[in-house]
Amino acid sequence: MEPFSTFSLEDILLVSIQEEIDDSSIEHLLHHLGKQVSKNKTRAVIIDMHDVEVMDTFLAEHIEELVSFLHMLRSRVVVAGIQVPVALTLTDFNIRLKNVEFALDVEQALARLR
């Protein structure tokens, strides 16, 4: 079972990331998203991180890669649901997730995208 799931809401794609995501799963996710975004003419992707309780530099690198890939496909990207302890720890790691738009949760992300 893949550590991610996707759900289409008209021209917005919601991607839920589970904590166990690794290098090979990210590859699958990129391929999967590439197909979905071009097929459905997706204009925005919400990456939901509320299930992620631990985020290290590897996962941060994967998220930046994912965002960069989607930007190349002309999709707006919003990262939603980063938990407070995770955000505090990312700050201690000096991880800034550059060029990423954030929202507190999926609901806020949807409101911003409509």
Place this chain on the structure above:
Amino acid sequence: MNSPAATTARRRICAAVTPSSSLSKIRTKARALFNSLHIRIQPATELLTIINELGGNILRHAGRGEICLEVLTQEGRLGFRIVATDSGPGIADIKKASQPGFSEDNGLGLGLSGITNLSDKVQIDNLLPHGTRVEVIKWLSP
């Protein structure tokens, strides 16, 4: 101040880090240990992030290794020692690797410096004939 005699190791858990088991085993064991000790969510998140970071380095650079987590107590305060070992190629320049921005695999290069920010002590040693041992000590605020 931190005499070894005054520092008592009470509990220790270890798990192998392999491509198939990934980091789920050590994370599950660590979470159970933190819950049993009623560790607050922020320090638990920091400790799990350190474990993840060390484990990720093992998987990327050595393929497999081991992570152990020990409970420490000293003069009424609680802490943890995390030791990550592998038999990989070792770190060519340990001093440089601890600086932010340095990465041997074109990653973000923030792992070891981030771990240092979150910890009280980090000791990195290359092992003979090959391999790396990283020891991290983190004391929790009361």
